[in-house]
Amino acid sequence: MSRALAAVFAASVFVFSAPAWADTPISGVIELKLGGYFPQVDAETGIRNAIASGSASKGPYASAFADKHILLFQLEYDHEFFQAFGSLSAALSVGYGEVYGKGLFDSDSTSSSDTTSLKVWPLKLLAVYRFDVLSRRWHVPLVPFIKGGLVYELWRISNGAGETASSNGRTGEGGNWGWEGDVGLAFVLDWLDADLANDMDMDLGINHSYFFAEWSDMSPIRSNPFSQPNRIRLNDKFFDFGLAFEF
Amino acid sequence: MFWTRSKASAFAALAMLAVAPAAAAQTLTPPVATPSAFGAGDCRADTPINVSYTSAAPTQSANTIKVQLFATKESCPGQESNASSIAVPSDGIVLVSPQVQNSIGTQTATLHVTDLADPGGGCDVAQSATWNLCFYELYQPISTFGGTTDWVALQSTSTLTYDSLPPNAPQIASIQPGDQQLHIDIDAPSDTDITGYTVLIAPAATVQFGTAASSASTGSSGASTAASSASGSTASSGSGSSGSSGSAGSDSGSTGASGSSSSSSTAASSSSGGSTGGGSACMSGPDVISVQVSSAATSLTAPGADQPLQNGVQYAVQVQASDSAGNTGPCSVVALGTPQRIDDFWRLYTGAGGGDPGGCSQTDGITLLALLGAGLLVLRGRKKGSA
Numbered sequence: 001m002s003r004a005l006a007a008v009f010a011a012s013v014f015v016f017s018a019p020a021w022a023d024t025p026i027s028g029v030i031e032l033k034l035g036g037y038f039p040q041v042d043a044e045t046g047i048r049n050a051i052a053s054g055s056a057s058k059g060p061y062a063s064a065f066a067d068k069h070i071l072l073f074q075l076e077y078d079h080e081f082f083q084a085f086g087s088l089s090a091a092l093s094v095g096y097g098e099v100y101g102k103g104l105f106d107s108d109s110t111s112s113s114d115t116t117s118l119k120v121w122p123l124k125l126l127a128v129y130r131f132d133v134l135s136r137r138w139h140v141p142l143v144p145f146i147k148g149g150l151v152y153e154l155w156r157i158s159n160g161a162g163e164t165a166s167s168n169g170r171t172g173e174g175g176n177w178g179w180e181g182d183v184g185l186a187f188v189l190d191w192l193d194a195d196l197a198n199d200m201d202m203d204l205g206i207n208h209s210y211f212f213a214e215w216s217d218m219s220p221i222r223s224n225p226f227s228q229p230n231r232i233r234l235n236d237k238f239f240d241f242g243l244a245f246e247f
Numbered sequence: 248m249f250w251t252r253s254k255a256s257a258f259a260a261l262a263m264l265a266v267a268p269a270a271a272a273q274t275l276t277p278p279v280a281t282p283s284a285f286g287a288g289d290c291r292a293d294t295p296i297n298v299s300y301t302s303a304a305p306t307q308s309a310n311t312i313k314v315q316l317f318a319t320k321e322s323c324p325g326q327e328s329n330a331s332s333i334a335v336p337s338d339g340i341v342l343v344s345p346q347v348q349n350s351i352g353t354q355t356a357t358l359h360v361t362d363l364a365d366p367g368g369g370c371d372v373a374q375s376a377t378w379n380l381c382f383y384e385l386y387q388p389i390s391t392f393g394g395t396t397d398w399v400a401l402q403s404t405s406t407l408t409y410d411s412l413p414p415n416a417p418q419i420a421s422i423q424p425g426d427q428q429l430h431i432d433i434d435a436p437s438d439t440d441i442t443g444y445t446v447l448i449a450p451a452a453t454v455q456f457g458t459a460a461s462s463a464s465t466g467s468s469g470a471s472t473a474a475s476s477a478s479g480s481t482a483s484s485g486s487g488s489s490g491s492s493g494s495a496g497s498d499s500g501s502t503g504a505s506g507s508s509s510s511s512s513t514a515a516s517s518s519s520g521g522s523t524g525g526g527s528a529c530m531s532g533p534d535v536i537s538v539q540v541s542s543a544a545t546s547l548t549a550p551g552a553d554q555p556l557q558n559g560v561q562y563a564v565q566v567q568a569s570d571s572a573g574n575t576g577p578c579s580v581v582a583l584g585t586p587q588r589i590d591d592f593w594r595l596y597t598g599a600g601g602g603d604p605g606g607c608s609q610t611d612g613i614t615l616l617a618l619l620g621a622g623l624l625v626l627r628g629r630k631k632g633s634a
Contacts, residue, residue, distance in 0.1 A: 046600030060595035090622065103426065104595065106588040113423040113430040116591035125618055152615050154607075157593040160426045161552035165593035170605040172593030177611070230602030 026207050026246055029078040029089065029130075033214065035240025037072040037097055039120070040233045063109075064116055065101035072097035072120070072240070078128050086131045091147065093124035103160055114160025120234060121154040122218065124180055135208075141191035143210065147182040151218055153234050176231045184214030186244060210244040275403040276301045278316060278382045284440075286572030287411035289360040290370035296360060296407070298342060300382050301353040303401065309386035310395065316343035316356055316382045318363075318407060323381035326400035333383050333400065340378075345385065363409035375410040410572035414438040416526020417545075417566050422584030426591070427555035429584045431547045433566050440571040443542060446549040449535040451561040451583055526577030530565055556586045 041047070042059025050056040061067070074095035082088035096119070103114040126149035134140040157172030159165040165172035189209045190197035200206045219235035278300040285294065302314050315332060319339040326333060332345035340363075342356035365372050384401040415436035423430040429448070435441055538549040547566070556562060562585065565578040590598065593605075 041596065041601075044601055046602050047596075050600040056599045060592055060599050060601065063595050064592040092619075092622065101592065103589040103591045105424075106590050109590075112425065112587075112589045114425045114428075114589045114591065116593075118592055123615070125622060150618070152611070157591065157596075159591040159593070160548075160589060161428060161555075163552045165591045166605075167594045167597045170593075170597055170603075172591075172596075172605055173607065174603060174605050175607050175611045175615075177614075230604065232596065232601060232603040 024201055024207055026080055026083065026087070028080055029076075029128075029244050029246045031074070031076040031078070031093075031212075031242055031244045033074050033076070033212075033240045033242025035072050035074070035214075035216065035238050036069040037120075037218075037238050038067075038069045038236050039118070040235055044233045061118075063104060065099050065118070068099050068101070070097035070099045070118070070120065072122070072238075074122070074240070074242075076124075076126075086129055086133055089128040089130070091124070091126040091128050091149070093122070093126060095122040095124075096120070112160075115158075115162075116160065116165070117158045119156045119158070123152045123154070125150045126180065126182075130186075135188050139191075141188035143186040143188060143212075145182075145184050145186060145212075147180070147184075147214075149180055151178045151180045152176070153178070153218075155232065155234060174232070176234055178219045178235065180216065180218050182214050182216045184212050186210035186212035205247050206245050208246040210246070212242060212244055214240050214242070216240060273303065273306050273401060275303055275382065275384055275401040277403040277405040278380045279405065280380065280407050283406065284408040284410065284572045285360045285363065286409075286570070286574040287370050287413070288573050288575075290364050290409075290411060292360075294360045295357050297355050297357055298380060299353055299355045300343070302348050302351050302384050304351050305384075305386045305388070305399070305401075307386075307388035307399075309388050312348045312351075312384065312386045313345045314343055314348055314382070314384050315345045316380065317341045318358065318378045318380050320376055320378055323379050323402065323404045325402070326383075326385070326398070329397040330400075331385055331387070331398045333381070333385075342380075348384075360409065363407070364411065370411065373412045375412050376408070378407040378409065380405045380407060408572060410440070410570065411574065412438075413574040414441055414568040414570045414576040416577045416579050417444065417568050419564065419566060419579050419582040422564060422582050424585055424587040424589075425548065426589035427558060427586050428548055428550060429556065429562065429564060429586055431549060431564060431566065431582075431584075433545045433547065433579070435543070435545050436568055436576065438568065438570060438576075441543045441568050442571050443569045444540045444547060445567045445569065445575065446538040446540060446547055447530050447535050447565040447567070447578065448538070448550055448556070448562050449530050449532065451563045453532070453534045454530060454563045454581070526567070527565070527580050529567060529578035530563065530581070558586045558588045561585045 039061065041061040042051075047056070047059050051059060072095055074093055076091050076093035078089035078091040080087050080089045098117055098119040100115055100117045102111045103116045104110065105112050126147045128145060128147045130143050130145040132143045135143055152175055154175045155173065157165045159172075187210060189211055197208070200209065215237070216239075217235075217237045278298050280296050280298045285296065298316065300314065300316055302312065305312065313331065317333075317335050317339045319336045321336045321338065324333055324336065335341060340358055342358055361370065363376070363378060364370055365374055382403050382405075385398050387395045387398050390396050415438060417436050418434040420432045420434050423432075431446065433444070536550045536554050538551065538554075540547050540549070549564075550556065561583055563581045563583055565581055567578045568576045570576075596603070
């Protein structure tokens with residue numbers, strides 16, 4: 001009982017003693033984020049069947065890249081067009097990631113000195129809802145958010161000479177359409193130093209800054225109005241982390 | 248009390264003098280030669296070296312301003328008392344004799360690389376020397392009473408390098424097969440000014456090796472690890488060959504080593520002559536591919552996508568180093584390597600049943616552009632509306 005009372009007391013202090021933040025007009029948010037992205041190339045049906053039948057021991061991604069993750073960097077701009085009970089934005093996002101590995105000798109499938117790579121550029125058009133009511137009305141420094149929209153992910157595979165790979169007339173580059181859905185939680189950094197936050201607003205026009213964690217379901221292969229059959233599976237569910245600046 | 252105040256004032260004045268910055272001494276911009284390093288090739292071509300020098304307005308009034316510029320391997324001398332010119336050292340090459348300047352600004356003088364080579368030896372004498380470019384501005388300030396005072400000399404210095412010593416031959420430590428290419432690891436020569444390498448590649452069957460040549464190769468499938476000496480080798484189609492799979496040989500002084508892996512090569516053998524710096528004569532001929540690598544990195548990949556090699560064919564490889572003065576050294580001894588078919592990620596993907604046809608469709612691009620355009624129009628419309 002006493003522990004419960006102490007917890008309620010601590011929460012009250014946390015909520016009601018929080019500093020008052022500047023509340024100047026807001027037009028958008030810029031996000032910078034990094035995440036460990038693992039394209040599910042080897043989960044493609046044809047490849048899974050080949051492994052199941054024993055004609056391949058491992059998938060091509062595991063063979064070439066030893067199941068390494070891609071460090072995906074993304075830059076997102078959210079244009080806020082509705083601010084009342086939370087904020088609603090339209091967002092454009094561009095990203096870049098690459099992974100390097102070694103090609104395998106055709107004769108015995110052992111690793112060679114030739115480098116091969118996969119590079120991806122996910123482009124996104126998203127709708128974003130940020131539930132910032134908690135932070136604005138009650139000064140709780142947490143902002144949950146959700147995102148959803150279209151993804152077009154460009155990709156390119158290079159061979160040992162650094163050129164775009166090709167095989168039997170098929171070129172190792174392309175673009176996949178798909179959907180994306182994200183949920184995340186942002187921590188309002190203003191809460192750590194309200195004076196500095198006010199200075200940033202006055203001097204730089206940055207109303208609020210956030211550190212956030214986001215769980216993304218990026219599925220460029222999933223069925224959608226633009227879906228194309230037999231595309232390389234670049235979808236993945238992964239976490240990314242970053243900084244956001246609301247201005 | 249009075250004395251105390253006076254002392255305090257005096258100390259303050261002294262302190263101010265102590266901390267006050269001294270008047271900045273007038274500086275002269277150093278002469279500039281671009282480039283600043285020259286080799287035997289420049290000497291043979293008698294390349295002119297343009298040296299620009301910039302005179303400066305003296306901080307004191309002066310009737311006469313002179314400039315002087317010369318090159319010397321000795322230190323740039325200082326001004327002798329009240330001298331109106333600088334004594335040029337015995338090895339000095341005069342670019343600009345003491346001459347009166349009618350205007351302040353930048354001018355150019357020229358010397359020739361042949362002037363820097365040792366007299367009598369010409370361009371073919373191996374030598375390396377750093378030359379100082381000594382630039383002076385001399386002027387005689389006008390005194391307060393209208394007369395002139397002692398000559399003042401401003402001085403600045405830069406350097407030129409003449410280096411006709413070619414770098415030693417690199418050693419090929421290993422050759423790894425690539426897909427239509429070879430990965431070559433080299434032991435760089437000890438020269439400190441290596442700026443790049445030339446890789447020479449020719450089908451081994453077209454390379455004629457000298458009588459003292461040897462080969463040492465593995466019997467492994469396709470990945471020969473042979474090395475042989477090349478004495479004055481030339482690439483001549485259909486002539487003798489060496490390094491065939493499974494063969495082995497040795498000669499006096501050979502340090503050839505045979506590998507055991509199908510994808511490695513570590514071999515080198517001594518040259519039987521015709522070389523300097525521990526290397527060999529370079530392959531030449533119509534079948535030889537020459538690749539310039541402008542980097543001192545010791546892991547090289549050649550020849551590149553625009554000159555693909557044939558997988559399964561054995562190639563002879565040599566490497567030669569270049570230095571900052573443009574000198575090119577002798578070639579390494581020949582090593583052999585065989586490119587092999589390698590499956591990159593895309594080949595692995597298609598080979599494992601991946602169904603993506605690859606390539607970008609026009610429909611994708613048009614759809615993407617349409618969506619982006621629509622988004623921009625919406626944003627623009629909202630901005631207009633809010634305005």
